Amino acid sequence: MDAIKIRGAAQHNLKNISLDIPRDQFVIITGVSGSGKSSLAFDTIYAEGQRRYVESLSAYARQFIGQMDKPNVESIDGLSPAIAIEQRTASHNPRSTVGTVTEIYDYFRLLYAAIGVCHCYRCGREIKSQTIDGILENVLALPENTPFSVLAPMVRGKKGEFQKELKKLQKEGFARVRIDGENRDLAEDISLEKNKRHDIDLVIDRLVLKNGIRKRLRDSLEIALKHAEGLVRIVTAGGEEFLFSEKYACPDCGISLPALTPRMFSFNNPYGACPACNGLGSSMRFTEYLIVPDAGLSLRDGAIAPWAGRHSLYYYSILDALSSHYGFDVNTPFNKLPEKI
Numbered sequence: 001m002d003a004i005k006i007r008g009a010a011q012h013n014l015k016n017i018s019l020d021i022p023r024d025q026f027v028i029i030t031g032v033s034g035s036g037k038s039s040l041a042f043d044t045i046y047a048e049g050q051r052r053y054v055e056s057l058s059a060y061a062r063q064f065i066g067q068m069d070k071p072n073v074e075s076i077d078g079l080s081p082a083i084a085i086e087q088r089t090a091s092h093n094p095r096s097t098v099g100t101v102t103e104i105y106d107y108f109r110l111l112y113a114a115i116g117v118c119h120c121y122r123c124g125r126e127i128k129s130q131t132i133d134g135i136l137e138n139v140l141a142l143p144e145n146t147p148f149s150v151l152a153p154m155v156r157g158k159k160g161e162f163q164k165e166l167k168k169l170q171k172e173g174f175a176r177v178r179i180d181g182e183n184r185d186l187a188e189d190i191s192l193e194k195n196k197r198h199d200i201d202l203v204i205d206r207l208v209l210k211n212g213i214r215k216r217l218r219d220s221l222e223i224a225l226k227h228a229e230g231l232v233r234i235v236t237a238g239g240e241e242f243l244f245s246e247k248y249a250c251p252d253c254g255i256s257l258p259a260l261t262p263r264m265f266s267f268n269n270p271y272g273a274c275p276a277c278n279g280l281g282s283s284m285r286f287t288e289y290l291i292v293p294d295a296g297l298s299l300r301d302g303a304i305a306p307w308a309g310r311h312s313l314y315y316y317s318i319l320d321a322l323s324s325h326y327g328f329d330v331n332t333p334f335n336k337l338p339e340k341i
Helices: 037-055 098-102 104-115 132-140 163-171 214-227 312-326
Strands: 003-009 017-022 073-077 147-159 176-179 182-185 197-208 231-236 241-245
Touching: 003 037, 037 073, 098 104, 132 214, 132 241, 147 163, 147 214, 163 197, 197 214, 214 231
Parallel strands: none
Antiparallel strands: 003 017, 003 073, 147 197, 147 231, 176 182, 176 197, 231 241
16 A cells, blocks of 8 residues: 555544545645644554554563554555654754664664675675685785785774683783784783773784795685684785675775674664764854954954853963964964964
């Protein structure tokens, strides 16, 4: 059915209204005050959708959910379970959305992680699993005489000290790890901040690409894939990094991605949030004419508008220190200051 068909709606101030509302579209109900917008949207459509949903639950579940009265309407067809959000903002937190308020967002994250299909962001092709032979050929395709390291990603963006894991690796005979981009010797005393997110890569081997390394490289790749649950990272001496996965890799571009997890679809998690806005949906930018609305004023006279007020003495002390260090006068009009200042 492509529409919600309402017949004979007479709830509150509705006068035997009949209409069809298209499904799977963004529909706005508008009108003057008292025309029956809320009576139609909330007291009729939402009330009936919620009532039918609650009736479909078990008797045990229904005792915990308040059931709404049946609205005054002859019939409603094509109706799905309904969600209603109040017009006022439930929270001042910018991370609060319709999805988080209704808690449906968590179910979507689980759904997308379970049935999602990865596509290469460069060519658009579906990313599928990659064999160890395919990974081997990709590494051997690097320029000859390229020094590189074979790493096993053990920890990726997780908080903790990881002392137990590091000691276990040392007992297994490994000598080096890369922690947050820095190479460390497992024999040294490694102390990590417990509440900080860390990346830990186990250094499996260090090689130079030349003839005769195929067998050694394959053995190193196998060890890395085993320890990192199907992941291996190749880092060249020039700083290039290549992440390969036995699970997801583009055969054309060589781009590899980790397996889908619910955190990738969370804007409250660093691995799922947009890097530009950090998951907020908007980003702050400096606008010069708002910061300095009157460029004819000097810094001393309050050219920087946000610094005006009871905390101005604190900021002016900073300006005095800066002017002394860089050699400019805070009494000079802002538009006359050198560009480098």
